Each structure stands twice: as C-alpha cells, then as structure tokens.
Amino acid sequence: MENRETNAVTELVTRQDDKQAHRASRIHVSSEIGTLRRLLIHSPDRGLGKVVPSKAQDWLFEDIVHLDMMRRHEYDYYVKILLYFLDPDKVKGKIADLGPDSDRSFFKPDHANYFKSDKVVDIQCLLSDILADEVIKTRLIAAICGIERTSFRTQQHLSQYEPVELAKIMISGSLPDLTMLFAPLPNFIFTRDIGIVINDHILLNKPAKLARTREALLAQYIFFNHPLFVDYQDKILEIPDNEHAFLLPDADTKRDVTRTTLEGGDVMMIGKRHLIVGVSERTTLYAAQQVMRLVFNKGVVDKVTILQIPKKRDYMHIDTVFTQVKRNVWVLLGSLARTGDEGQKRDVIHFFAPKDVSEDLRIMQFRKGQEHKPVEIENLEDLLADISKNDLGATEPIQFIYSGNNEFPFGAREQWTDSCNLLALKDGVVVGYDRNEKTADAFRNAGFEVIGAAKLLDRFERGESSPETIENTFIMLPSAELSRARGGSHCMSLPLFREEL
Numbered sequence: 001m002e003n004r005e006t007n008a009v010t011e012l013v014t015r016q017d018d019k020q021a022h023r024a025s026r027i028h029v030s031s032e033i034g035t036l037r038r039l040l041i042h043s044p045d046r047g048l049g050k051v052v053p054s055k056a057q058d059w060l061f062e063d064i065v066h067l068d069m070m071r072r073h074e075y076d077y078y079v080k081i082l083l084y085f086l087d088p089d090k091v092k093g094k095i096a097d098l099g100p101d102s103d104r105s106f107f108k109p110d111h112a113n114y115f116k117s118d119k120v121v122d123i124q125c126l127l128s129d130i131l132a133d134e135v136i137k138t139r140l141i142a143a144i145c146g147i148e149r150t151s152f153r154t155q156q157h158l159s160q161y162e163p164v165e166l167a168k169i170m171i172s173g174s175l176p177d178l179t180m181l182f183a184p185l186p187n188f189i190f191t192r193d194i195g196i197v198i199n200d201h202i203l204l205n206k207p208a209k210l211a212r213t214r215e216a217l218l219a220q221y222i223f224f225n226h227p228l229f230v231d232y233q234d235k236i237l238e239i240p241d242n243e244h245a246f247l248l249p250d251a252d253t254k255r256d257v258t259r260t261t262l263e264g265g266d267v268m269m270i271g272k273r274h275l276i277v278g279v280s281e282r283t284t285l286y287a288a289q290q291v292m293r294l295v296f297n298k299g300v301v302d303k304v305t306i307l308q309i310p311k312k313r314d315y316m317h318i319d320t321v322f323t324q325v326k327r328n329v330w331v332l333l334g335s336l337a338r339t340g341d342e343g344q345k346r347d348v349i350h351f352f353a354p355k356d357v358s359e360d361l362r363i364m365q366f367r368k369g370q371e372h373k374p375v376e377i378e379n380l381e382d383l384l385a386d387i388s389k390n391d392l393g394a395t396e397p398i399q400f401i402y403s404g405n406n407e408f409p410f411g412a413r414e415q416w417t418d419s420c421n422l423l424a425l426k427d428g429v430v431v432g433y434d435r436n437e438k439t440a441d442a443f444r445n446a447g448f449e450v451i452g453a454a455k456l457l458d459r460f461e462r463g464e465s466s467p468e469t470i471e472n473t474f475i476m477l478p479s480a481e482l483s484r485a486r487g488g489s490h491c492m493s494l495p496l497f498r499e500e501l
C-alpha cells in the first residue's frame with residue numbers, strides 16, 4: 001500500500017516535472033516582437049581569433065577582429081542584457097562583478113562558473129550535451145571528418161575527447177593545443193542563420209556559402225537529437241534539393257536558379273499566419289518556393305511573402321535591410337525604400353548610370369490555396385505597413401525609421417554596420433549597435449530613448465528601471481569589433497520562444 005502511494009506520488013512529481021520540462025522546452029515563435037523568452041546564441045569562440053586576411057573574404061569577414069575586446073567589451077554586454085530580460089536571477093545584483101575586467105568565467109560555456117541558463121542558451125552547450133551519446137558522437141565525428149576531408153587517423157583521434165572539449169573542437173576547428181584540424185566557424189555567432197522557428201515548426205537552413213556548411217551539419221544533429229527538441233521531431237522542416245541541379249555541369253550550378261540554398265537571415269516569422277522569405281545573395285528563389293510549399297502543405301501559415309532584394313554582399317539577407325521594432329514601427333534602408341533624401345539623391349542619376357538597386361526589389365504575396373494568383377506589392381513600406389495594420393492589428397500610425405536618418409550617404413554607411421538589424425526583446429525595446437549614430441538620432445526623433453547597454457544595466461541594478469516596465473527604447477551595444485563580422489543582434493539570435501502578441 002505504502003509502496004503504491006509512494007509510486008503515485010513519484011508519478012505525480014514526475015508528471016509535474018515533465019510538464020515543467022515540457023513548458024521549459026516549448027518552442028514557439030509567431031512574431032518578431034512578442035516578448036522574447038528563450039533563444040539560442042553562440043559566444044565568440046577561439047576559432048574567431050584564427051581569421052587571417054587571406055581567408056577573411058572566404059570566411060565572410062571583411063576584417064580581422066580583436067577577439068578579447070569583442071568578448072569583454074561587446075558580446076558580454078549583449079549576454080548581460082539578454083539575461084537581465086530573459087533570466088534575471090542569473091545577473092541581478094551581480095553586474096558590478098561581471099564587468100570587462102572580470103575573469104569572464106561566468107561567460108565561458110565550458111567553465112564551472114558559467115551562467116548556464118535554459119533561457120539564454122549557447123548552442124555549444126547543446127552540442128556537448130548530444131556528444132555524451134556514443135552513437136551520436138561517432139556519427140557526427142564521421143560526418144564532420146567527411147565534409148572536412150580529414151585523414152582517417154584524425155577521425156580516430158577525435159573520438160578520444162570528452163564531449164565538452166569535442167564540441168569546442170568541432171566549432172573552432174582546432175585542438176586544445178591550438179593545432180588546426182579544419183577551418184573555424186567564425187560565423188557561428190550568427191545563430192539566426194542556422195534555422196528559424198515558424199510557429200511550432202523549425203526550418204533548417206542550407207547555407208549558400210562553403211564557410212557555413214559545417215554549421216548546418218551541427219545544427220541538424222542538435223535539432224534532431226537534443227532533448228530540448230524531442231517533442232518537435234516531426235516539426236523540423238528541411239528543404240529538398242532540386243534534382244535537376246545534380247545533373248548540371250559545375251559551371252552552371254553556380255547560377256542561382258538551379259540551387260537550393262537558404263539562410264535564416266532571409267526568413268521572418270512576421271505574424272501568426274504570415275511568413276516572409278527573402279530571395280537574396282544567399283537564398284534562392286527555388287528554395288523560397290520549397291519553403292512556401294512546405295509551410296502551406298503542413299498548414300503552418302496561410303500567407304507567404306517572397307521578397308527579392310538585390311544580390312549584393314552589403315545586403316546578404318533581408319534582415320540586413322529591415323527589422324521590426326514595434327507593432328507599428330520598423331527600421332529600414334531608405335535607398336531600397338520609396339521616400340526620403342536617399343531616395344531623391346537617386347533621382348538625379350543619369351540615364352546611362354548603373355542600374356538603380358531598388359529596381360531589383362520585388363515583393364510577391366501568396367495565399368494558401370491561391371498560389372497561382374500572387375499579389376505584387378510595390379514597395380517595402382507598403383508591405384510593412386500592411387503587416388502592422390492587418391496582421392498585427394496596429395492602431396497607431398505606422399512609423400518608418402530609416403538607416404542613417406535617411407541622410408545621404410549615411411543610410412548606406414550605417415546599414416553596412418547593421419543599423420537595420422535589430423533584435424526586439426519585447427514590443428518597442430530593441431538591441432542594436434552604438435556606432436550607428438545617425439540611425440540612433442532617427443530613433444530619438446521617433447520618440448525612442450537611446451541608451452548604452454552599460455548605463456541601462458546600471459539603471460536596472462539601481463531599480464530605476466526594469467525589463468518589465470521599460471518601453472520604446474533602443475539599447476546600444478558597443479560594436480567596434482562585432483560589426484566587423486557583418487552581422488547585428490538580429491543575426492546573433494535564434495529565438496525559440498516568444499510570447500504571442
């Protein structure tokens with residue numbers, strides 16, 4: 001009897017634990033601005049310190065970053081802000097000890113003092129978790145050694161490492177003694193690009209660039225094997241290759257139409273039933289169509305907007321030209337838009353001048369069941385205003401904040417350093433880079449408070465403000481080094497759970 005009771009209690013406790021665990025691992029994103037509750041990040045790892053000028057372009061960097069500065073003076077602030085909003089107990093009252101002069105053990109995923117949060121999750125931790133399983137470990141080592149073309153001995157050698165160290169090797173490409181086995185993954189900090197949560201589904205990417213291939217492999221293994229995603233196995237979306245592409249001569253496969261590439265920066269879950277997919281330097285039209293087919297067939301959304309932007313390095317993904325700030329507020333690049341100084345400067349361009357980039361912008365909207373009858377939308381502002389009003393029910397006037405305050409030539413300058421690539425922590429509170437001063441002015445003009453991360457953390461610590469009460473704020477991250485990696489806070493985040501708007 002006693003035994004049965006104990007069993008019943010254990011069962012109840014287990015069920016409650018299960019429920020909590022279930023809630024803790026819930027995956028759901030239905031907007032870009034609902035309060036952020038859980039995300040995947042990756043802090044700059046030792047591989048980033050291996051970028052050399054001769055490889056910088058291939059590895060999608062324009063410059064050599066100072067790793068220590070990037071971590072202590074920049075990325076750690078990003079983490080502190082994220083924790084204050086998503087998992088405050090980890091940092092509240094401790095900010096003074098977590099400054100740039102600390103030993104940083106709090107920020108190191110492999111250290112005993114690591115903050116280890118289930119809200120702000122470093123993908124490196126998930127990788128070490130799954131490597132504890134011998135079968136997965138063997139398979140992943142083999143897969144990586146296959147794509148990296150290592151020797152068989154390297155493969156054997158790798159299996160001797162413990163999961164935590166092995167995860168670091170797989171990401172950084174180098175052994176603890178710094179011997180390089182294969183290339184680093186300096187772009188792994190841009191977790192946005194490896195996958196996107198679309199309601200309760202997860203879409204995995206197919207990187208366009210060789211430098212990001214291993215990232216996709218790691219992501220596949222993590223999403224298909226980590227307990228965090230156990231309830232979502234049948235909701236992981238992968239897009240198929242175009243069979244015709246296998247039969248084409250190499251020279252022709254370079255042509256976008258035949259390829260299937262897709263990166264997360266081109267996919268935006270913008271409203272409950274509405275998905276935007278960019279066609280860009282990185283995402284092909286074929287891939288966008290496949291995504292549309294998948295999400296319609298699975299009933300994940302009812303509306304897909306395909307937004308084609310110029311295939312240019314500066315624009316690489318759609319989230320480099322616009323992001324959402326608030327239900328009725330957007331930040332965007334004026335030269336791709338319709339109005340303002342940047343737009344007018346364009347008008348004086350002579351007939352014989354190179355083609356205007358905005359001509360490459362095309363927006364087509366498709367509805368489920370009526371895919372053959374897409375609606376063309378003339379410009380970006382019309383699309384965004386329509387989303388604010390009709391998908392999100394905004395009642396206030398729609399506001400557009402332009403990169404560089406739309407003053408020539410600051411729009412382009414600041415877009416290059418990610419003025420349009422902001423992460424919303426909640427409706428109206430965004431994180432971006434401090435170096436984009438004109439864009440910050442534009443935010444002030446639009447009625448936002450603009451405040452540095454360190455100052456805001458101070459305010460939180462003194463109880464003068466809080467993540468719950470703060471409104472209409474642009475939080476500025478120090479960004480001299482981070483911005484050289486060509487991505488902003490939107491790219492450095494993969495939201496797993498946002499509250500519904």
Ligand SMILES: NC(=[NH2+])NCCC[C@H](N)C(=O)O
Pocket residue numbers: 059060061187190192193264265266316317319320421485486487488490491
């Ligand atoms: N979602 C984004 N915009 N990601 C930016 C990625 C930047 C990275 N250096 C690359 O070129 O791939």
